[in-house]
Structure formats: structure tokens, C-alpha cells
Amino acid sequence: MSQFIQTKKIARLxxxxxxxxxxxxxxEAEMKGEGVIPSLWQSFNKHSIIEKIPNKKNPNILAIYTNYESDEAGSYTFAIGxxxxxxxxxxxxxxSFFIRECPYVVFTTRKGxxxxxxxxxxxxxxEWSKTNKRAFLTDFEVYDERCKNPENSQVDIYISVIGDFPLF
Known part of the structure; x- marks a missing residue:
């Protein structure tokens, strides 16, 4: 395991x-520089989209990956909200999206x-996915109070997995 990435088990959310x-x-598009994620983030921040979302449960920003065509090689929907x-x-x-209950493995980044x-x-x-079973339902990143300084932030990434998963 990378010394910079922490993993922990979340049974179910x-x-x-x-x-x-x-x-x-x-x-593929994102890695080739033809992607849309950076421009979506720029637009989201520039237009204060978070302020336009009604009935927020908390102040966190979520970035979700859902509606996977297949696996990490196919297309998917990415949304920030x-x-x-x-x-x-x-x-x-x-x-609107509904993130259903399922098992998740949580990866916590280093600060940076x-x-x-x-x-x-x-x-x-x-890399981890090559030897573990992802569900490809909805995965998401959580940008919470640890992300106030974009140059010194820490993010949790929730990955949906199949079946019972061992603790790390």
C-alpha cells in the first residue's frame, strides 16, 4: 500500500x-487531456454552484462517479454537488442522483x-482495483473542512465494492 494513501473499511452507508x-x-478522455472534469470544477467554483443547491444536509462538496457504462474503461457520469x-x-x-446503500472502501489521500x-x-x-472487486455503482469524493486550503487538503474517496470486504 502507498505510504500516502490510507484505506479503511466502511461496512455500509x-x-x-x-x-x-x-x-x-x-x-481515457480525462487522461488524454480531452476531459471535462477540470472545466466542470472551474465552472462550479466560479459560479458558486454549491450556494445554488437547496436543502443541503451539510457543507461538504461531493464529486460523484456514477452510471458506469462498464468499468474504469467505459464512460460514466461525473457530477459535483x-x-x-x-x-x-x-x-x-x-x-438529482440517489446513491444507494452498499459496501464501500474508503481511501484517504495524503495532504497536499x-x-x-x-x-x-x-x-x-x-492499481488496487486489479486485485479487488469494485461494484461500479457510485463512487464519490468528499471535500469537507479539511479542504479549506486547496494547497493543503485531504480528501476521502469512497469506492463501491462487491460483497463482504475484509478489513485492512
Missing amino acids: DPIRFIGKPVVTSN AEVTTINQVPTGMK SIPEIVVEAWQYIW
Whole structure:
């Protein structure tokens, strides 16, 4: 295991209601520099999208990966937004998602610059995925109070897995 990535087991989370701004992309497009994730983040921050999401459950920002075409090689929906208490009001240009209950493994990045630590963690997760069974339901990143300084942040990444999973 990387000395910079911590893993821990989360048995199950309660279902999560989410509202956010979505795009469809693929890891191939993102790695080739043809992706849309950086521009979505830029737009999200520039236009204070988080402030436009009603009924937020907490101040955290979530970035979700869902509607996987297949696995890490296929397309998926990426959305940035927040956990909400109800999805009765979805602002124009946003979409609601329901993150269902399932087992997750949580990867915690080292502290550092957000783009750097998140890419580093995903590279580790893709390696880890070669010998572990991901569910490819919904995976998500949590940007909480540890992310106030984008140059010295720490992010949790929740990966949906299949079946019972051993503790690390």
C-alpha cells in the first residue's frame, strides 16, 4: 500500500440523496487531456454552484462517479454537488442522483494540492482495483473542512465494492 494513501473499511452507508452539475466523460478522455472534469470544477467554483443547491444536509462538496457504462474503461457520469435532505427542488442545469446503500472502501489521500492528491489517489485505486472487486455503482469524493486550503487538503474517496470486504 502507498505510504500516502490510507484505506479503511466502511461496512455500509445510508442511502444518499445528491444534487449536482453533471457531465459524461471517460478516464481515457480525462487522461488524454480531452476531459471535462477540470472545466466542470472551474465552472462550479466560479459560479458558486454549491450556494445554488437547496436543502443541503451539510457543507461538504461531493464529486460523484456514477452510471458506469462498464468499468474504469467505459464512460460514466461525473457530477459535483452536495448531499441533500430532499430532491424536491432541482435547479436548472443540475440533476438529482440517489446513491444507494452498499459496501464501500474508503481511501484517504495524503495532504497536499487537491488536483495532485486526487489524481495520485485514483492512480492507486486503479492499481488496487486489479486485485479487488469494485461494484461500479457510485463512487464519490468528499471535500469537507479539511479542504479549506486547496494547497493543503485531504480528501476521502469512497469506492463501491462487491460483497463482504475484509478489513485492512
